[in-house]
Amino acid sequence: MNKENISKSVIRRLPRYYRFLSELEENDTERISSGKLAQIMRTTASQVRQDLNCFGGFGHQGYGYSVSKLKDEIAKILGLDNKFKAVLIGSGHIGTAIAAHMEFKKLGFELVGIFDNNQEILGEKINDLEINDEKNLESFCKDNNVEAAFLCVPKSAAADIVGRLYNCGVKNFWNFTHYYIQGDYPDATVENVHLSDILMTLCYSMNEAEENK
């Protein structure tokens, strides 16, 4: 399990394996070959075997892979059994959607606090969690051993908030803003979700498809 040097591209594929394996498990499929799995996922058998072997031989020659065992192994590799304590900052549209919608417990996290600076919505609840005043952020993070932050504030507020979090030891970010955390904090762990970037690439593809008609 402790193999090092797993490439980012492999890691990014693991959640997909996990999802398809979960579906197979629900359909009571007990075993699957790299070829079949590749077919379902529209990739190659080679890639499936190469990927899975980064972590050690989960398969059996002449048999394939045990669906449920493989699924569990991937969960372990991803660390989904963790309960990293996380806070969400900014309960606007995106923040509220994230807080209400994500099944954090299945994803290795536990959402323990929601913060906003809009006095009017303080005390409102999202999934049993009260919206907390942003000025309590530091004390809360220290008291509760918070390890990650989900950043859903406007870009103008992001640098300040990240700085404050970083100062109380929160160095892992799920970043929905366009603030460039890695630029200022190269050692932070960051996953960015730049929704508008993605929509722009859809625009490009549609544009291109039209030209090629």
Place this chain on the structure above:
Amino acid sequence: MNKENISKSVIRRLPRYYRFLSELEENDTERISSGKLAQIMRTTASQVRQDLNCFGGFGHQGYGYSVSKLKDEIAKILGLDNKFKAVLIGSGHIGTAIAAHMEFKKLGFELVGIFDNNQEILGEKINDLEINDEKNLESFCKDNNVEAAFLCVPKSAAADIVGRLYNCGVKNFWNFTHYYIQGDYPDATVENVHLSDILMTLCYSMNEAEENK
């Protein structure tokens, strides 16, 4: 402009260029060298020049690139001046956040309809757009020349909705569900946003960072 064979990796970087160039423009920076731009974006000068040259020589030797001209060129390449008509289906948390939050007009799109099957919220408004009954989807798409759909429904509803859209000629999708559109419709243009996948990779990275302590 009509260069073909631009790789997906280059395209995915264009929105980032666009963002950083917009910032530079706001700061009244008139020109920039590939080296400086690379520094800001934490990449290499080589990559910047290589990327930009896919589309033709926007730079001037000995001078660099004109920030505003380059920004405009990238906008043109991405097709941000389009107004692709789009519908959003599913106005739950995520759907509402997307409808209310995105500046579609800056991103090449125009949101012309929002649909849901929850009778209780029909008629409610999000940014001046009434929530429409899902059963009117087909007629609406045909009448309004809809070209793209933003899919924010539960996974269980996704296959049905995509099929219906596809049948009335909507083949471009921004997909927030885990339904695998490309699996069933290989010629559809799709951008997936699998939020839980991204959160899982953040979990992995945090897990890994802890092990290496």
Place this chain on the structure above:
DNA sequence: TAGATTGTTAATCGATTAACAATC
């Protein structure tokens, strides 16, 4: 045993980086 399918090495392909001549 024969058939199936893995684990793993080697070959290919693509993307990134380095180098440098062209030129503003």
Place this chain on the structure above:
DNA sequence: TAGATTGTTAATCGATTAACAATC
């Protein structure tokens, strides 16, 4: 002209695919 910086070719690096011996 000298200095700066591009455009572009060549070298390197990494990721994907193909091939096949090992083995269940």
